[in-house]
Amino acid sequence: MALQKNCAPAEFTMAEDYLGHVLSRVHTRLAQMLSKETQSELGVTGTQAWILYLLASGRCVTATGLAHECGIDLSAVTRLLDRVELLGFVRRVRSAKDRRVVQIELTETGRNVAVRVPAIAGSVVERVQAGMTPAEIGFLVSLLRQVDRNCDW
Template sequence: MSLYHEDSFLPVQRIVSALSKARHLLTADMHAAFAGTGVGSSHVGALLLLSLGIACTSVGLSRLLGVDPGFVTRIIDRLESQGLVRRDRDNPDRRVVNLTLTEAGRNVAARIAEIVPAVLNRRQSGFTPLEFAALSSLLGRLVDE
């Protein structure tokens, strides 16, 4: 079913604009919350995925974060230079580079796990639990491929 046509596409622009603004606001909130930690908002996802053991390679991070592999490489380079991540070659397949959080990286990831919920809760405070569940469900359907 097509909801929009050439003569009625303005509501789409409104949805796209709202989604873009929401992303921008959340990114700005995260950036402010992480000021002084040495971690940028673009590093948060990688650190959390590594700390939870959901991803352990750059390729895995790239897929899960939905970003370019080159972008992930730059993130890992930065985290490694800060002493938060270590790269190790896989024994059976030397082409694979496994990523491991250092102790400092685990400490930062633990701080992230404290900071992110507070930021998200502030931004979502105007929603009732039912409204938030509906928003989550609708956005899930929007991005489901």
């Protein structure tokens, strides 16, 4: 019996043309590129680097805030924090205002890593924007922002 070249039903053969597939693929590839660079330069994964950056920026100070900002579940953030805490980049501190709240603080080592993240991320973005004009980049960003707004239903 000869193997068929494409045995998928017709409705599945053009999945690579669907917006959701393209967005997912680009997200995955960007995350892989960032992780490769942060592993090489900082010794942490891209997600760990992003968490350190978010903490340094002050956008998030709790595991719940990080989970919301990163779009991952709280248990995944807890595991990530366990790892970066073992590396000496963060410490967990009870809030003075509400002892039930645990805040995440960067150590000096963590701050030293976090300040390097924007430059690494910037170099990855520059590579993926290669060959695009500033107008094309602006248009792409505006379209992606519209897609993002459309997700808020």
